[in-house]
């Protein structure tokens with residue numbers, strides 16, 4: 072890991088190379104120097120400033136076209152698919168249950184393969200990869216290269232002129248290059264109360280860094296080095312009721328830390344033996360699953376064990392039963408989420424239920440090293456964490472239609488879950504999986520066991536390692552990324568690096584159901600947002616078809632997560648209790664809901680509020696809960 076000495080040595084080499092190549096002097100020990108506007112705030116959307124042609128050393132790999140005005144290079148051709156690429160898993164869609172959803176391609180080239188993704192409240196997605204995979208397909212604006220602290224002895228690699236992060240307009244497909252100075256490989260993130268993305272850790276020079284990006288057309292990453300006491304590579308970040316963030320684990324980091332304020336440094340981490348106990352020869356406890364419970368305590372799941380953790384006292388309160396069958400965290404990479412918190416008809420806190428589906432055998436990574444791909448786990452398990460007297464928490468298990476590792480699990484605005492991406496064999500790691508599963512599966516938590524899963528329309532694109540997905544305000548799902556190679560490789564590999572971006576329209580958006588689709592009147596949304604425990608009224612209308620009664624209407628609020636490696640950190644959906652409902656005139660309705668009562672239910676921040684009529688959500692609106 073990055074001990075001060077080798078890091079300093081690498082910088083010293085860069086310094087030598089720079090001064091000998093006659094480049095302008097950089098303060099090597101302060102790669103976080105302030106940036107000027109001309110630095111890289113060039114907005115790729117307006118196209119008014121045509122960049123100069125790329126210099127010789129920046130020339131794209133063979134087969135790629137010259138840079139365009141936006142700094143995007145053409146996707147190299149990839150040749151015929153390999154035998155492994157043709158070996159996919161596709162389930163027959165369950166048409167008996169109604170519409171099956173639909174896939175479209177939003178962009179052929181996002182420039183950067185979306186290993187990490189989050190949706191900002193300004194209508195853009197932030198995507199980023201890692202500088203470890205080298206060149207992306209998007210150049211940084213002119214004269215705006217990054218010093219590569221790992222380019223020891225390679226003069227050409229001293230400056231890294233490729234973007235590793237982009238802002239992606241999911242409606243137009245337009246891109247803006249963003250600049251990250253340090254390596255974000257396998258990092259973590261969450262939104263703060265103002266809707267800024269606060270992103271933590273990564274690899275090498277990036278492992279102790281905290282980075283922040285605000286939602287605006289010219290915003291870029293601001294980085295705070297040496298924030299953490301220990302490196303956070305494959306850690307999980309969770310927002311706490313008081314608005315602070317807690318970060319758990321990471322490779323060889325059996326501890327947790329609070330994210331310090333910008334410019335502050337943690338001098339010590341808090342040891343957590345649970346993280347040491349749950350590691351094994353394949354480190355199957357990375358990216359632990361963390362959820363904030365209504366009690367204010369945290370649920371932590373690592374490998375096959377889970378606990379309730381009191382972060383204020385730094386103490387484990389109880390341990391839940393072990394989940395048998397294999398491992399569930401990276402590299403065994405199962406899917407997990409807190410099921411929707413239903414605030415209707417509850418006195419006190421709703422029961423928190425966590426779900427963990429798929430994953431891999433404990434040996435999958437070791438076998439993967441020998442090019443042997445074990446079947447992914449097929450079981451889906453949930454546990455009620457309410458500590459009700461006389462009840463013992465138990466895992467309740469059932470099988471998914473297909474085994475899945477490295478899948479994504481998103482909570483849709485309706486409260487159903489979408490399971491997508493991933494593979495039926497192998498585990499996380501470069502080249503460690505086979506049989507991409509192309510079929511998303513809908514999971515309806517409120518249905519009876521045995522009838523909860525439904526196979527939907529399949530994609531045509533394999534997305535296994537390093538792929539992501541996200542719920543958008545229009546209730547569709549953005550699906551991006553996927554790179555099982557050590558670089559951006561498009562030929563000579565089984566699965567070319569994926570830069571295409573798709574959108575999945577879930578069944579509820581099919582034309583047959585358009586008559587139910589509610590439309591929130593934006594002017595009716597209180598500008599002051601939602602205050603804890605107060606009533607919140609908005610108005611909506613539906614197309615003039617059938618009448619809508621209170622029983623047809625659900626109001627949900629969704630916390631936008633940060634997604635990477637198949638886990639959506641801080642994802643949560645609340646179903647609010649309707650306090651009043653009235654038809655005003657001509658299929659226009661006013662609905663009053665009770666805001667969540669406390670930040671333990673919904674930490675301060677920007678949420679997407681959806682009105683759902685007869686199972687069909689309308690366009691969500693961003694509302695601040697405070």
Ligand SMILES: *[C@@H]1O[C@H](CO)[C@@H](O)[C@H](O)[C@H]1NC(C)=O
Nearest residue numbers: 413414415416417622646648
């Ligand atoms: C809540 O309670 C009311 C009155 O008992 C009932 O009509 C309604 O169906 C309940 N709603 C939910 C979502 O359980």
Ligand SMILES: *[C@@H]1O[C@H](CO)[C@@H](O)[C@H](O)[C@H]1NC(C)=O
Nearest residue numbers: 434436437438439440441443
């Ligand atoms: C992988 O191959 C090596 C060398 O053949 C062998 O020693 C090892 O046991 C194998 N590992 C597994 C998990 O099969």
Ligand SMILES: *[C@@H]1O[C@H](CO)[C@@H](O)[C@H](O)[C@H]1NC(C)=O
Nearest residue numbers: 132205558559560562563564
């Ligand atoms: C992937 O691309 C990198 C960088 O161009 C190259 O060094 C490497 O050999 C490629 N790998 C394969 C398997 O083609």
